[in-house]
Amino acid sequence: MSSVSSKPTVYDAVTAKIITALEAGASEYRTPWHAPRSSLTLPTNAFTLSEYRGINVLGLWIEGMQRSYSSALWASYKQWQSLGAQVRKGEKGAMIVFYKRMEEKASEADDHDSEPKLRYVARASHVFNLAQVDGCQAIENQPRPEVECCREAEAFVDSVGAEIRHGFSMACYRRVSDVIEMPERAWFAGTETSSPTESYYATVLHELTHWSGAPHRLNREFGKRFGDQAYAMEELVAELGAAFGCAALGIANDPRPDHAGYLAHWLAILKADNRAIFTAASKAQEAFEHLAYLATKNGNL
Numbered sequence: 001m002s003s004v005s006s007k008p009t010v011y012d013a014v015t016a017k018i019i020t021a022l023e024a025g026a027s028e029y030r031t032p033w034h035a036p037r038s039s040l041t042l043p044t045n046a047f048t049l050s051e052y053r054g055i056n057v058l059g060l061w062i063e064g065m066q067r068s069y070s071s072a073l074w075a076s077y078k079q080w081q082s083l084g085a086q087v088r089k090g091e092k093g094a095m096i097v098f099y100k101r102m103e104e105k106a107s108e109a110d111d112h113d114s115e116p117k118l119r120y121v122a123r124a125s126h127v128f129n130l131a132q133v134d135g136c137q138a139i140e141n142q143p144r145p146e147v148e149c150c151r152e153a154e155a156f157v158d159s160v161g162a163e164i165r166h167g168f169s170m171a172c173y174r175r176v177s178d179v180i181e182m183p184e185r186a187w188f189a190g191t192e193t194s195s196p197t198e199s200y201y202a203t204v205l206h207e208l209t210h211w212s213g214a215p216h217r218l219n220r221e222f223g224k225r226f227g228d229q230a231y232a233m234e235e236l237v238a239e240l241g242a243a244f245g246c247a248a249l250g251i252a253n254d255p256r257p258d259h260a261g262y263l264a265h266w267l268a269i270l271k272a273d274n275r276a277i278f279t280a281a282s283k284a285q286e287a288f289e290h291l292a293y294l295a296t297k298n299g300n301l
Contacts (some may be wrong), residue, residue: 093128167182
């Protein structure tokens, strides 16, 4: 299969584009899937299809009951516009709270070599209910974009030989059982910058990169303690591996901004080590080439 042959320039180009996106300021990463709703309808963002959390759930429930809204869908003014709808003039938005990560600069009294501290600052925003907009009243009944089957990607994933199980609320690789767990395809709604198809295959390739590092494969050991720097490095490798895979398999012509958003978090944990991403890129290239080798060996691709 020519598209997965070893081409270092492809890896270099993808890495360079991701670094450019990181330097420009990556947006906050959001999971590209949503699990089925429970019997108690939670307030949900109409654009991302993500359910609101924490105090925002209570606040939007109260707001909805007071105004007798029958819909649980909410979105910001700009998000409704992106969906082809328009908030009616004079409508009052409901306030929600979100937390923005900020770097706290060291004071002069501190050691000049000390690293900036991370803190979270509460910010307020406003959202509007489906009942407050025009042009999108049938949104709850409209079909959502679905994951399209990419034959080349499907053949590649099947030929690698990993055991992949669907139906889980999160995506992860279980190292003890050597199994990849994935949400159902139908749960992938995509993000502002990636289609459901791109999001699904990028997630599969992310977990396959983790899978490649098992002791009986590449034996890539970065540590087991959740949240430490070794774990952050493994996440960098997995997401870069997903970006390389998407490019090689023709799932996306360019690395998605979502890759940069995911990587930005882990680079922050690594204290923005300017060599970390290059080390991770080298390991990610090794991982994807190993997956390509297995796919070719097992599936005669």
